[in-house]
Each structure stands twice: as structure tokens, then as C-alpha cells.
Amino acid sequence: MSYIVMEVFKTSIYISVPIILIHLLKNKILSKYTHKLNYMICILITLRMLFVSSIEIYLPVEVLNKKSNKLNSVAYISENSTNLEIFLSLIFYAWILGTIFILMSNIYKQIMFYKKMKNIKYKIEDEYIIDALEKEKQALNIKRNINIFKVNGLSSPALIGFIKHKIIIPNKDYNQEEIKWILRHELIHFKRKDNLLKLLLMIASAIHWFNPLVKILNKYFKEQCELSCDEEVVDKFSIDEVKNYAFVLVNSLRYKNTLKSTFCSSQFYNDEIKLIKSRVEKILDSNKYKNGTSISIFIAMIAVISMFSISTITNQNISYASESVVSNDFQSIEEEFVNHIMSRLTEEEKRQVKIVRDEDNYPIISVGESKYFSISKSFEKESK
Template sequence: MERIFLSIILLSAAAGILALLLKGYFRFSKKQYRARTKCIVWVSLLVSMMLPFSINIKKSFTSALPSGAVSTQNQFTLIPGVMTEPAGFQIPENNWLTVLTWLWLGGTALILLTKLICYTIFSIRLKRQGEIVQDAPNKEDMQKICSRLGISKNIKLYRTKETDTPLLIGIFRPAVYLPENSMLPEQERLILFHELSHYKSHDLFIRFLLMVVTAVHWFNPVTYLISSELKVSMEEACDAEVLRQCGFEARKLYGKTVLETACRQKGGLPLVSAPFAADHSRLKVRCQRILSDDDTACRGKGFMVGACSLVAVLVVACALIPKPQVTADDQNVPSTSTQLRTEPAVTPDQLENWLFPVAGDLSITAPYGKNTFAFHKGLDVTRNGISGEEIHAAKSGVVVTANTAAHAYGNYVVIDHGDGYKTLYAHCQSLTVTEGQQVAQGETIAFVGSTGNSTGPHLHFEVQKNGKILDPTQIFPDLKELR
């Protein structure tokens, strides 16, 4: 889970910078872009903020494992002179990153739960208090507007005391609600055109995505800037859709309707709805646009392609960042004063064969060594994220630890192979050995799982010599090709 949180942090920071650049460009550019163009750009950025992933490079990495006895098939030669990091199999405790991760998760869950509860309560009240409109003129207006906009969905029309502003609500069962106040038939016709334009543009789905993104990135203030800009762009786009059908007198009536509705509105509305006049801070600019008969705003196709390409670059850049593995398998980054030492060279007759613990088409999800955030003491591998794969002893030895207690490493095994060598196998689904048991090379000792502080099924594998951590790829050179 820490990996996901760190990916979200990186993505949120990059998206925040891009959002500020876009905001500055829209504000100071001499060109006036259509509201729908802005919508597409902001939605592209919004979608990119929900794609925190990294790329795993796969390579076939197979070995035939024997049942019980030692095998010489698909084994690797131990390479002497590897770099070591003064550590040992110290089992780290939960650190500040774990605390921040749970704080982020708690905040996200709380915000989402609160918004969904408010939306549900508001929807129920609207449904209970609303009366379906049976007036022939209104029903005819709805049918004509739906036909003009190419809407085949049966959208119901209600009147209610529960809202001061007209709004469209309901992702799967959309309905338009009109307040119970006196409005001219021409005003209601303009309002219906506006609200149905929201449906045609799938704005309710966009607002739902917006709710999720603001909940996930609640710690980033720029997220709320994106939310504000997107909602304004959606309203302006629907205004433009209405005004294409209007002359100047109808524009004045539409502007008057927006002002009257904004003055009547008192309470807040749920995010997953499309109110007619919700943002009072942009009301003056909105009315100026309505009354302006200038339809020369640039469609901005070139800009839209460029901006969306920039968003795509952001996503790919974040995807190419190696997955930060700061979980139970990590320890503090060694200080600059820490000297990495090399094991003494050995003669060829001292070389011994090792067997990699997992067979199959493997991926390295977190390599050994210093990454963006910490020092990873081992190697994380997975076979297509599958649980239950057999884990075999890399060499013969004695099991010195077989821990199934609740721990950051989850279920893990430590084997002493003699000559100062030990290996650790962590996050196992279950163990098949006990402490003090003698095991042969290739013998099944556990199964791949996701216990402890883990985000998915994988094996965390460490090698130690004389109390110092070794890089597993020095023992298994073929693993370097998987990086």
C-alpha cells in the first residue's frame, strides 16, 4: 500500500504543476478557447491522476526444480566479490511512511463516504418530495429538446421544494428537478435545454470522477483548483450550447434567469449533480459571456491535442518511475558515511551452485538497492501476480526462523546454509517447514503470498553473508536481464 501512496504523491505533484501551467495559459493567453475545449483538457488531466502505475519488464526465467534432492539443472554460480551493505536480517518496524499511508487512506475513505452519504440523502429527499410534471407544455418541451440534442433516454421531469435551483441528478436514472417558484415558460425552456446539455455531454459521469479524484488527492490543494476550473468550463459549455439557439433578446432572458436562480440559491448541493447556477464567484464573467454576441472563440484543436499530449507524457513519465518499494522489506537509507565493503575474493574451488527459489516467467517488481525513497535490502519477484507458487530452498541448510506471527514481513523463513550464508523468504502465503528442520536444496519450504506489509503476491528474497546483505543478482546473474 505504501507503494501506491508514493505513486499517488508523485502523480499528484506532477499533475499539480501541469494544472498551474494550464491555468496560467488559459488566463493570460490572447486566444479565447471554447469551453468544451477546456473541458476536454481538464478531464484528460483528471483521468491521468487516477493512473498511478509502473512498468514491469518481463523475461522468461524458468528452472526445473527437483523434488527433494539437490539438482544441477538451471542453477547459478555464486559470484564472489559482491558489494555488501552493513545490515543483517533486521526486521524493520512500521515507520512514518506507514503512518502517512494510513492517514491518506483514512482521509480518502472519510471524504468519499461523507460525499456518498450526502448524495444519497439528498437524492432520497428529492425523490420523496418531488412531483412528476404532467403539464403538456413542459413535456412537449422536454421531447423537442431531447430530439434536438439526440437524447433517446427517458429523462423524467419533477418539481420540488427541496432545491432552489434547477438541476440534473442521477447517473443511471437521470431526472431534471425544477424548483417550485414562478418562472416564465420561456425561462423553463432555456433551463431544460441547459440541463439536458449536461446529460448529452456526460457531465454527471465527469462529476463522479471529479469526486473520486478530489477524495484520492485530498492533500493536494491544486486538486480543488482543477475541480473549480472543470465545473466552470462545464457550465460555460452548456451555456454555449443553449445560446447557439438564441437571439439577443433570448440571451438577455437567459442571463436574467441565471441571475435570479443564483440569488435564490441558499444551500450547498452534492457534487454528483449538475445545478443550473452554483458558482457565484464566476457569475459576473458568466453573464458577460452570455450577453456577448461574439462567437469567435477559438476551437483550439491544435492546443487541445498539445495539452492532451502533455498529459499523456505526464502519465508515461510517472509510469516509467520505478516502483518505490518502501515496505517491511526496507530499512533506512545508508548515510554517506557508511562504507560499502566487498567480500574477499574466493578461488574457483570455493564456488558453489545456487538455485533460485521460484520458477517460471518472473518479473522483478522491486530491485535490490537504493531507490527513490529508501534502501531495499532484497529482491521482489512475482510470476504474473499469482499466489500459491512453490518457494524452494536456494541451498541446503537448517531453518533458523519460521515465523507466522503477525509481522511486517508476514510469514517468512530464514535458512542458515553454513559458511556464513543465510537466505530470507518473506510475505509467504504459508510455510511448510519448522525451526530447526534440515532442508535440501530445491525442497519446498513455503508458498508465494501477500502477507504482512505487501501490496500483492510476491516473494521478497534476501541473501546474507557474515551478517552483511548481498545483492541477489550477484549470486544469480541472469536476474539482471529482468531489470
């Protein structure tokens, strides 16, 4: 349990650094690059948040001294080690309860969203909408069947679902131009698997719920998701078509949303007025932004490298005490460990010695109330 807690906290520290950099640089440096790049950075951080356990890589090295120094496995632990273990156990249970609470809360909201929507959705039978959907699917090379529904109380079109995706739009009239832009926006969300990525973000946020910086990442992730989608929608279109798309976006502000969406939906319109204003400004902005391909590769490499932990071993044979069968080699090391400690003690200290085993069956030698000795959790076998 203590291992899991330490790995989660260590990972949370790792991801805090890029989140802080995003917050500090988003208006000065990151704004010069495409929203696609910014969105990819958010995705990489999210994936790193999910990978809370390091991958051990053992590098064999030549040892000049062939004699096995088994006494290197002796470690000193303080007399408060038991209290530390209790404290870490409490931290673990608090963390796991918080994670479960956030996951269950989001699942409950998702269930309630579908339950409310069940009785207020209507399958669309308008030919021009169905034809527009097929044309946009063909343009984006999408072959999956995607149903489209009208929903009462919804202000903005959205893509919902993870496996069986559906497009839902407000129960109002749209002209052909508006439907074209709306469907293209939602189909791009579908093609990029944005709902799945938002699910991963939700899980990662639940794991790191104790880190306040995660809220910054959540907000920036959702902003860049929509802005990068807008960026892709208007790519290679004329200025008039871009203005029409911006008008459709602004026009959706007139309608009040009474049916709240959940984490797994990608909406055409977001409730935050500042984000809508920013989206319109970015859509109409004629400035060219940098792709930042080299930056994205560099960040991806850093994220991957941070997942690995490198250790060195003196030979290829290494055993762990977690194995079901303890080898004779390990027993001999235990005996040598005990004998070595005993040889360092005075006669008075020897009379106070107590030998017990921890939860992993490792020997712990205590001398009175002040000295503790423990064997490490791994040992090396001598080369035969």
C-alpha cells in the first residue's frame, strides 16, 4: 500500500511541472502554436497521469570486485517506522476513497443524463439532415453508423457515447448551412475519439484528485479540445465559410441549456461565454500558427522516459522475497545478515535483541528500543 501511495504522489509531482508551465506560458508562448499541438500536450500529460507505476529496467554492469558484498543489503530504519507505515496506510485509504467517490459521482451523473434524455429525445426524420450527415461522413471517411436525435431542453449539439455514438441536437429548426457546420464539428470529435480521451482525463483526475493543479489541466484540456476541433473544421475553407461557422457558434448562445451534459460528451457550444468569445476570435483570426512538430516529439519523449526507472545489477540473476518459494541462497543471506549484526553488538545489547519478521517475511532485528536493522527486499546471488 505504501508503494502505491508513493508512486501516485511521485507521478503527481511529475505532472505538476508541465501543468504549471502551461499556466504560465499559455498566453505568451503556447498561443503562437496551433491548438492541435496544445491539445496533444494535454493528452500526453493525461496519459502520464494514468501511468503511476514506473517500468523497471535493469542494466547489468561489470563488478571489479568479484566477491559478493551481501552486507550491502543491510538497511537502517528508524524506531518510528511502524508509525510511518500506519500513517501511509491511512493516506492510502483516504486516497482510494476519494478516487472511488469521484468516479462514482461521475458515473451517477452520466446515468442520470441518459435517464433524463431517454424521454425527451426524438429520432430525426428530416431528409436534409440525414443527407447532410451522410455527406459529412463521406467527406471525413467515416463508415460507422451514427444516429442523430433531437432533444428538448438542449441548447447545443453534442456527441455522446463511447462505443455506440450518437449526435444530439436541440429540438429547433436549422437551415442546411447550420446543419453542415454542426455535423462536421461533431464528426471530427468522433474521428479524433475525443469522448474516450475525456473519459481518460476523468479517470486521471480521479486518481490525482488531491492535486489542485489538475483543475487547471481539466479546464485547459476542454478549451483546447474545442478550439482544435474548430481549427480542423475551418481548415482550407474560404473566409466567408469561416464567418458562417462563427455565426452558427454565436447563434447558439441565444438558447438556454436546461439539460446539463456530462464528461463524456463533446459539445458544439460551451456554457462559458469567455470560451465562446475566444473560439470566435480564433476562428476569424488570419494569423498563421506554428505546428510545433519538434516540440510535440520532444514532450512525448520526456513523457515516455519519465515512465522508466533504471537500476543496475551485478549479474543477471536477481530474486525477490515476494516469490512463493524462498531459495537456499536467500536463507544463507539471512543467516549472514543476522550473524553480521550480532557481531557488532555488545554483550549487553545481545541480551536485548529481538528478531521478528515484517509482513513480507523479512527479518527485523531490534535492540532495546533505539536500534532497528532490516534486510532489503532484494538480494543478489553470487556468480557460480
